[in-house]
Amino acid sequence: MDILRFATAGSVDDGKSTLIGRLLFDSKAIFEDQLEAVERTSRDRGTEYTDLSLLTDGLRAEREQGITIDVAYRYFATPKRKFIIADTPGHIQYTRNMVTGASTADLAIILIDARKGVLEQSRRHAFLTTLLRVPHLVLAVNKMDLVDYSEARFEEIREEFTAFASKLNTSDLTFIPISALHGDNVVSRSENMPWYEGSSLLHHLEHVHIASDRNLVDVRFPVQYVIRPHSATSQELHDYRGYAGQVAGGILKPGDEVMHLPSGLTTRIAGIDTFDGKVDEAFPPMSVTLRLEDDIDISRGDMICRPHNQPHVAQEIDAMVCWMADGVKLQPRSKLVIKHTTRTARALVRDLHYRLDVNTLHRDESATALGLNEIGRVSLRTTQPLFVDDYARNRLTGGFILIDEATNGTVAAGMIVDAH
Amino acid sequence: MLQRDYTTSQLDVLEAEAIHIMREVAAEFERPCLLFSGGKDSIVMLRVAEKAFWPAPIPFPLMHVDTGHNFSEVIDYRDRRVAELNARLVVASVQASIDAGRVVEDTGRRASRNRLQTTTLLDAIEENEYDAVFGGGRRDEEKARAKERVFSFRDDFGQWDPKNQRPELWNLYNTRIRKGEHIRVFPLSNWTELDIWHYIRREDIEIPSIYFSHTRKVFERDGMLLADDEVVQRGEDEPVFEAVVRYRTVGDMTCTGAVVSAATTVEEIIEEIAVTRITERGATRADDRASEAAMEDRKKEGYF
Numbered sequence: 001m002d003i004l005r006f007a008t009a010g011s012v013d014d015g016k017s018t019l020i021g022r023l024l025f026d027s028k029a030i031f032e033d034q035l036e037a038v039e040r041t042s043r044d045r046g047t048e049y050t051d052l053s054l055l056t057d058g059l060r061a062e063r064e065q066g067i068t069i070d071v072a073y074r075y076f077a078t079p080k081r082k083f084i085i086a087d088t089p090g091h092i093q094y095t096r097n098m099v100t101g102a103s104t105a106d107l108a109i110i111l112i113d114a115r116k117g118v119l120e121q122s123r124r125h126a127f128l129t130t131l132l133r134v135p136h137l138v139l140a141v142n143k144m145d146l147v148d149y150s151e152a153r154f155e156e157i158r159e160e161f162t163a164f165a166s167k168l169n170t171s172d173l174t175f176i177p178i179s180a181l182h183g184d185n186v187v188s189r190s191e192n193m194p195w196y197e198g199s200s201l202l203h204h205l206e207h208v209h210i211a212s213d214r215n216l217v218d219v220r221f222p223v224q225y226v227i228r229p230h231s232a233t234s235q236e237l238h239d240y241r242g243y244a245g246q247v248a249g250g251i252l253k254p255g256d257e258v259m260h261l262p263s264g265l266t267t268r269i270a271g272i273d274t275f276d277g278k279v280d281e282a283f284p285p286m287s288v289t290l291r292l293e294d295d296i297d298i299s300r301g302d303m304i305c306r307p308h309n310q311p312h313v314a315q316e317i318d319a320m321v322c323w324m325a326d327g328v329k330l331q332p333r334s335k336l337v338i339k340h341t342t343r344t345a346r347a348l349v350r351d352l353h354y355r356l357d358v359n360t361l362h363r364d365e366s367a368t369a370l371g372l373n374e375i376g377r378v379s380l381r382t383t384q385p386l387f388v389d390d391y392a393r394n395r396l397t398g399g400f401i402l403i404d405e406a407t408n409g410t411v412a413a414g415m416i417v418d419a420h
Numbered sequence: 421m422l423q424r425d426y427t428t429s430q431l432d433v434l435e436a437e438a439i440h441i442m443r444e445v446a447a448e449f450e451r452p453c454l455l456f457s458g459g460k461d462s463i464v465m466l467r468v469a470e471k472a473f474w475p476a477p478i479p480f481p482l483m484h485v486d487t488g489h490n491f492s493e494v495i496d497y498r499d500r501r502v503a504e505l506n507a508r509l510v511v512a513s514v515q516a517s518i519d520a521g522r523v524v525e526d527t528g529r530r531a532s533r534n535r536l537q538t539t540t541l542l543d544a545i546e547e548n549e550y551d552a553v554f555g556g557g558r559r560d561e562e563k564a565r566a567k568e569r570v571f572s573f574r575d576d577f578g579q580w581d582p583k584n585q586r587p588e589l590w591n592l593y594n595t596r597i598r599k600g601e602h603i604r605v606f607p608l609s610n611w612t613e614l615d616i617w618h619y620i621r622r623e624d625i626e627i628p629s630i631y632f633s634h635t636r637k638v639f640e641r642d643g644m645l646l647a648d649d650e651v652v653q654r655g656e657d658e659p660v661f662e663a664v665v666r667y668r669t670v671g672d673m674t675c676t677g678a679v680v681s682a683a684t685t686v687e688e689i690i691e692e693i694a695v696t697r698i699t700e701r702g703a704t705r706a707d708d709r710a711s712e713a714a715m716e717d718r719k720k721e722g723y724f
Binding site for chain 2: 274
């Protein structure tokens with residue numbers, strides 16, 4: 001059994017909470033005491049139906065104001081897979097939360113109300129999903145019961161969205177007509193839509209192939225921690241020196257020739273260790289410890305790759321940046337801390353090329369700053385070289401965060417588009 | 421030639437993520453510690469820590485906030501495990517906080533030291549100057565936890581501000597703090613109760629005996645079975661009887677209920693949990709039943 005992480009985009013009005021509630025309920029991930037609590041609160045508030053959004057809205061302020069403040073993570077499993085849902089709110093702080101939820105997602109579900117069709121917010125959701133390179137996108141056309149389960153309406157929406165999506169880098173796009181309220185095509189195929197020949201939403205989530213979404217080609221091993229037991233009692237351990245980290249790309253094997261960055265020195269992998277014994281290969285997302293044949297001065301923040309397949313060693317970076325801070329803005333000459341893989345450096349914003357309107361995809365080149373929830377293309381100069389790939393090639397070596405030294409807050413997420 | 425699929429099982433993914441988190445803390449903080457209560461989540465967390473730094477020993481101490489009202493089987497287990505790993509254990513005692521006048525003990529039948537633990541914990545963090553504290557909390561446990569970050573910032577007073585959390589993207593964690601502040605780190609955030617049990621089975625980890633079915637003198641309160649023990653205040657209208665029970669969570673005796681169960685092996689516990697329709701905290705924790713936002717309120721004050 002493997003794990004599928006997915007993000008859900010849409011507002012309460014699109015039936016997002018109802019859909020999540022149904023997936024959780026039908027997979028028995030909602031427990032009786034949780035359901036009772038939700039029913040009790042719904043009753044107390046005079047709501048006629050059981051408001052399943054109360055299951056995900058956990059904070060007092062959210063329940064009081066009937067809004068979702070933050071990304072909530074929910075869990076369920078079927079015999080096929082374990083699922084982690086990043087449930088992102090529809091309105092408040094939308095971009096920031098969606099970007100956060102999408103950063104680790106294998107798949108995103110965008111909900112559309114069949115009566116309303118493709119709205120501005122649907123386009124925004126789709127754009128953010130592709131900006132974050134979520135490999136699989138599902139357009140769930142909801143409330144089909146309210147359009148008489150009409151195939152023509154579904155096709156109309158499909159065509160409109162497909163036309164828009166052709167402007168984006170969507171790799172895998174699936175359309176599913178559903179009714180979350182009545183359960184049509186959610187867990188099992190609906191008898192109300194015999195014209196639909198695809199799978200139910202849950203069946204799709206269970207079977208979508210994600211193993212090859214990881215980059216298994218470019219070997220990237222950011223060194224996270226050096227393990228040196230310094231044992232006084234064991235001679236073998238006394239000299240042990242292992243480089244611990246989580247594989248960010250490619251497949252490593254003992255005997256492979258590898259290169260260390262920044263030194264450029266080459267050596268071979270002597271062994272790949274784990275607590276459970278030596279392994280004969282390591283690939284994402286394994287956390288392992290490498291031993292190398294030669295003594296090279298290696299520390300946290302360094303990168304191990306292959307001599308003929310190296311990341312860019314760069315101090316000049318172009319990236320799409322989503323600004324997440326209230327108050328302070330991103331502007332040319334801003335100085336920030338950049339955290340990229342296991343390496344931390346300082347970064348200077350050299351240029352803001354444009355601000356992107358996430359609804360129209362219009363590039364505003366006259367923009368002089370990025371405010372909260374705004375996205376733009378910037379050039380950065382870093383104090384130390386970073387070992388980077390284009391985000392489109394590897395999300396782990398192409399993504400970074402920016403931190404404001406004055407507040408220590410995480411103020412931006414960045415996706416590298418070019419480096420030199 | 422057959423191409424390998426490179427699919428990774430859910431437990432391997434969760435373990436790799438937790439190891440990454442622990443190494444990140446060890447690399448970036450000066451004085452981390454790991455909260456170890458002898459409960460199943462902290463047992464799993466400790467095993468992951470063992471794996472993350474092997475063959476070197478775990479590079480930080482363990483801390484237990486001892487209410488003085490713990491099950492003796494669990495304290496025995498704690499001490500045995502600490503000795504096995506040759507780890508350093510710091511015990512922060514709620515009794516000591518009471519004796520020093522830092523907190524005042526509740527009185528009456530429902531008296532519990534649960535809430536007092538927060539002061540003891542925060543005092544110990546301050547006294548030892550810990551800047552990162554590992555906790556075994558999981559997001560599936562409770563709805564306030566569902567919104568908490570893996571690296572959860574605490575201010576000078578140890579408080580959590582749920583409305584002002586740092587965004588967390590990819591596997592990049594912001595570890596920056598000022599002196600006096602700290603980060604609570606939850607490496608098991610994405611694990612569910614069943615994942616914990618599947619992992620305990622796979623790793624064949626010993627757990628305290630009270631997790632397995634046994635005969636115990638109990639009494640009933642609010643639909644929960646509490647242990648008959650001198651530390652638990654029992655009314656005359658709460659008669660004691662013997663029952664075949666086990667504990668689904670391990671906490672303070674005064675607020676942790678047992679469930680009727682015949683499960684004597686990890687396998688049987690997994691079967692039991694797979695079909696249960698009540699959450700672990702709903703079934704066994706009086707502390708969370710106090711109000712709709714009981715956990716959120718305690719967490720804001722600095723609770724685990």
